[in-house]
Amino acid sequence: MDPIKDMIKKKSNESERTKEERLTEQLQLVAGFSDDGIEMITLEQLIRMKIALLAEISKEQQNKLTIERIKAQEKFKIAFLEDGITRELDKDEAIKHINEGSNIGEQLVRIEMRAIQFAFREAKKQ
């Protein structure tokens, strides 16, 4: 097996949850907004209601989604190699950055939107 894939497989095997359980968890997380743009809906609802993924979602809505998803994570810790900031962010610090619209906050939103796309793609395969 490819060494990098092998590394990931090993890491994944250390985890208590299976990949199916991870996908199920993703389906229950908020991933978009209802047609009226007010209510947050889960990835599962989004697929069922055939709402286009991340379509016409404003910056503010992306921030809201990201904050809700970060809050829902069991553990959250991300590290950066940026000079002059806290190098490791926990949930509260991450949410603060998003609310402040800092560079880090924008990056966290970007990553979260990408994670939704990845989970959506995988869910559609099932």
Place this chain on the structure above:
Amino acid sequence: MLLERRKNNRRKLKGDKNMWDWLRRILDFLRNLFSKKKIIAIDSNWEPVTEAGYKYRQANVYPVFRNQGYIIVEAQGVNANRAYVKSRLMTIKNLRYITGVGHGNYELYTGQDPHIIFKVGEEEEEYDKKEVNNRVVHLLSCRTARYLGPDFVKNGCLAFFGYDENFAFSWGYEEIFFRCDSEIDFSFAKGFNAKQAYEKTRIIYTDAIDALNDEGKYYIAAILQDDLDILRCPSINIKYGKENATI
């Protein structure tokens, strides 16, 4: 009497031969030392994030360079400071490659504690263009590709590899992130040029992203994708140097 003299002459000749042999060996060693290609490793390790990167690179990246016959100039830990790095870069001949892990920003790269190692602009801390002239640079750091990398290239750096925004990673998966980035180092160590190094690195990143998605690790895959998206090098833009640059 004649026999005795011949024996003495032979002993003397043998002694002379040994001496010349040793001298030749010393000269060979020195010639080898000075003609061998060298790289400098500027790695800080003063807090957990840089320490993780340093440990990975120490165990996995530098052995590859050594196996390829390179000498590693170690500007690591307490030696990752401006004075030490500058003195090495200004004096050591045949130093072809500058690499390291450290915190960074748009216009600077830091070492231990964090001392500024390279900075664009301000005269006191500004680096000398000879430090990067005719060399390839790869920094595993945040944001240095915005201004520092292109500034290096303007000053004669052959190729720059770095990140335009924040390089992020997820704890517990740091080795995967460092492995992807270090493909740049492995490629140069093995004689590939900048274009090939990027191509190989992009493949490793993409494979890792796909494998993480296959395992249901969407968030980690998304962080890795973001890192790949902000990787800058000559294949992305000419301001990062030449695609045919090698070390």
